[in-house]
Amino acid sequence: GAVVSQHPSRVICKSGTSVKIECRSLDFQATTMFWYRQFPKQSLMLMATSNEGSKATYEQGVEKDKFLINHASLTLSTLTVTSAHPEDSSFYICSARVSTRSRNEQFFGPGTRLTVL
Amino acid sequence: QKEVEQDPGPLSVPEGAIVSLNCTYSNSAFQYFMWYRQYSRKGPELLMYTYSSGNKEDGRFTAQVDKSSKYISLFIRDSQPSDSATYLCAMSAEYTDKLIFGTGTRLQVFP
Numbered sequence: 001g002a003v004v005s006q007h008p009s010r011v012i013c014k015s016g017t018s019v020k021i022e023c024r025s026l027d028f029q030a031t032t033m034f035w036y037r038q039f040p041k042q043s044l045m046l047m048a049t050s051n052e053g054s055k056a057t058y059e060q061g062v063e064k065d066k067f068l069i070n071h072a073s074l075t076l077s078t079l080t081v082t083s084a085h086p087e088d089s090s091f092y093i094c095s096a097r098v099s100t101r102s103r104n105e106q107f108f109g110p111g112t113r114l115t116v117l
Numbered sequence: 118q119k120e121v122e123q124d125p126g127p128l129s130v131p132e133g134a135i136v137s138l139n140c141t142y143s144n145s146a147f148q149y150f151m152w153y154r155q156y157s158r159k160g161p162e163l164l165m166y167t168y169s170s171g172n173k174e175d176g177r178f179t180a181q182v183d184k185s186s187k188y189i190s191l192f193i194r195d196s197q198p199s200d201s202a203t204y205l206c207a208m209s210a211e212y213t214d215k216l217i218f219g220t221g222t223r224l225q226v227f228p
Contacts, residue, residue, distance in 0.1 A: 043218040093160050108160035
């Protein structure tokens with residue numbers, strides 16, 4: 001199956017610092033990757049869609065200057081939470097679409113738990 | 118009203134039971150329906166993927182879609198303690214990558 005990894009799995013940082021999360025497709029090329037956010041006992045909320053070589057498309061209400069997304073290669077997308085604050089603490093999950101599979105099949109990474117003190 | 122409604126549970130069943138998990142939705146444009154399993158502190162794992170109405174079976178899992186009622190189900194036969202997880206339904210319309218998720222149902226299968 002399609003494998004997606006994320007790094008780090010867990011990060012704790014001080015308020016005001018920036019945190020970078022990496023999402024990699026290990027055994028396939030992903031022209032499109034997605035970033036989600038999940039609060040405890042809540043659903044996954046799409047933050048942005050990341051397309052290789054172009055600017056990310058952000059969902060309504062997501063600050064693009066705060067959540068910087070870069071998709072520089074077909075196997076790597078990064079999410080940088082800039083000037084993180086305690087309310088940014090959440091579980092961040094990326095997913096990737098396999099271009100040879102059906103359009104809406106997404107394979108998810110293991111997630112990154114961010115805690116901002 | 119949320120686009121996708123899912124009972125959060127928890128649902129607790131004995132080992133070997135048949136489990137029924139359900140979602141309802143309001144957007145008649147949804148054509149793709151998925152079920153994901155998510156273990157605690159892990160990313161979702163795709164279990165079942167169906168297009169339009171009908172049934173799909175894979176091992177102990179059966180997915181059903183009733184578009185006329187805007188209702189989808191996931192059945193788990195011979196449930197095992199290892200099935201204990203949160204089950205998320207997800208849907209999308211044609212010509213879009215965007216998935217809309219339910220809140221997830223937490224399932225606990227006890228020995």
